[in-house]
Amino acid sequence: MATTQIETVTTSADKAKLAVTGLLVVGAVAVFYLLGKQDLWVRVLALLVLIAAAVGVFFTSAQGKELIAFGQDSAKELRKVVWPSRPEATQMTAYVFAFVVIMALFLWLTDKTLEWVIYGLILGWKH
Template sequence: MSQPQVETVSTGADKAKLAAAGVLLVGAVAAFYLLNQQDTWVRVAALVVGLAAAVGMFFTAEQGKQLIGFSNESWREVKKVVWPSRKEALQMTGYVFAFVVVMALFLWLTDKTLEWVLYDLILNWR
């Protein structure tokens, strides 16, 4: 029931918005380091404001809108998942542990049997 993929063409405005978001991101990091003589809260505020502006600019571009749409569809799909009850989860965990123990015993027994056949019976090394 997935919708057909629609290919969008990036316009010049979208490319400009993405470039501006990149410039804002680099500017925010640069401002953080260039303001090293200021108080820490001023540096952090400059960084946070710059990052928020970069994220805001990104989400106005077509790629940002697609990301928001993808996130909404993903959340809708997560809501459709039928999660097991606590009892079912504990039972399945017990089955897995039991299988691991049985498989470990089987592999140990196979290893010891092959060791006995090769070293004791065939090669007489012991």
């Protein structure tokens, strides 16, 4: 039996940071609407400042640091990818298009054959 590992918030400081992050996001939306009589640029600036603060607090938590590490590991793995050359990519694209056309013709032919068998032979309906 396979066991699944569930990641949880480990410290109360991290819980507090995540709570503050959530409050900042909710506060950003609330401030945006509470400043409804202000110019749009003021409202958007307040929203962006509070969202930036929420992102900053999140990235100081353990989950934020794990997200940063994941992004760095992903970038390292992406640099290891061997990308196909242009002729290889063009050839594979042509193969895919050809397969799609052949499959579409096969499905159309199958559909029409079943339509003829069911409606024409079995039920005797005329189109």
